[in-house]
Amino acid sequence: MNDAVAIVVDAAGQRFGTRTIFENVSFTVATGEVFVVLGGSGCGKSTLLKQMIGLLPPTQGRISVRGHDVVTEVEAVRRDIGVMFQSGALFGSMTLLENIMLPLAMFTDLPARARAEIARIKLALVGLADAVNLLPSEISGGMAKRAAIARALALDPPILFLDEPSAGLDPITGAGLDRLILDLRAALGCTFVVVTHELQSIFAIADRCVMLDRAAKGMIALGVPRDLQRTSDHPTVRAFFNREAES
Numbered sequence: 001m002n003d004a005v006a007i008v009v010d011a012a013g014q015r016f017g018t019r020t021i022f023e024n025v026s027f028t029v030a031t032g033e034v035f036v037v038l039g040g041s042g043c044g045k046s047t048l049l050k051q052m053i054g055l056l057p058p059t060q061g062r063i064s065v066r067g068h069d070v071v072t073e074v075e076a077v078r079r080d081i082g083v084m085f086q087s088g089a090l091f092g093s094m095t096l097l098e099n100i101m102l103p104l105a106m107f108t109d110l111p112a113r114a115r116a117e118i119a120r121i122k123l124a125l126v127g128l129a130d131a132v133n134l135l136p137s138e139i140s141g142g143m144a145k146r147a148a149i150a151r152a153l154a155l156d157p158p159i160l161f162l163d164e165p166s167a168g169l170d171p172i173t174g175a176g177l178d179r180l181i182l183d184l185r186a187a188l189g190c191t192f193v194v195v196t197h198e199l200q201s202i203f204a205i206a207d208r209c210v211m212l213d214r215a216a217k218g219m220i221a222l223g224v225p226r227d228l229q230r231t232s233d234h235p236t237v238r239a240f241f242n243r244e245a246e247s
């Protein structure tokens with residue numbers, strides 16, 4: 001395994017029945033990188049994310065995570081990743097501490113006291129040290145996203161996948177989450193794959209990004225966001241990155 005490479009997506013494609021969502025999507029994600037997947041509604045961002053975490057076998061091509069094939073070595077892949085889904089739902093009847101302890105109870109043999117201590121550390125890492133005993137109904141949307149990230153971090157995965165972390169949040173709260181992603185990368189050295197179409201967020205966090213497009217049924221850009229903004233010849237890419245001027 002090449003330690004510098006976290007994920008390889010090699011000519012991945014997805015069909016549902018006779019309908020092609022995308023094909024020939026290829027990129028690598030470097031270890032420690034914040035890599036953003038972006039594109040308009042319905043272009044296949046969530047589908048690609050599901051492929052990368054081993055939930056949906058690509059109908060074409062291959063994807064590997066830290067050298068493990070997402071189809072044939074799915075258990076190894078699962079051990080290396082933490083995921084925050086778009087819904088990010090916490091269990092409503094459990095405190096934040098209990099929510100974060102849950103994956104530790106499911107996947108480790110640690111005694112309850114150790115599970116609680118680890119859950120406390122994870123909640124402190126995302127800025128929720130004072131909220132450990134609150135229920136999900138007692139916290140804000142931004143806090144719920146932070147708690148969902150803490151839960152994804154529970155088992156110390158080297159790679160985190162976040163599906164639209166800022167969705168439904170006001171811009172200031174969203175910017176706080178962007179800072180959290182960068183702080184976590186600095187503190188833990190994790191690799192992040194983030195699905196988002198928030199332009200401010202992309203410029204704030206992405207080392208590189210891939211842009212999918214529904215009409216093209218595939219990728220139309222790959223690179224550093226500021227470079228794509230300046231140099232892309234593709235009208236959809238230019239239009240997307242130059243929305244900034246309007247906002």
Ligand SMILES: Nc1ncnc2c1ncn2[C@@H]1O[C@H](COP(=O)(O)OP(=O)(O)OP(=O)(O)O)[C@@H](O)[C@H]1O
Pocket residue numbers: 016021039040041042043044045046047048
């Ligand atoms: N299991 C499935 N069976 C059939 N079609 C599906 C399935 N999952 C997704 N699709 C279709 O694939 C396309 C891409 O969906 P996907 O959710 O990946 O898009 P997206 O880029 O994440 O969109 P959004 O930004 O709106 O969340 C959509 O047209 C969707 O209806």
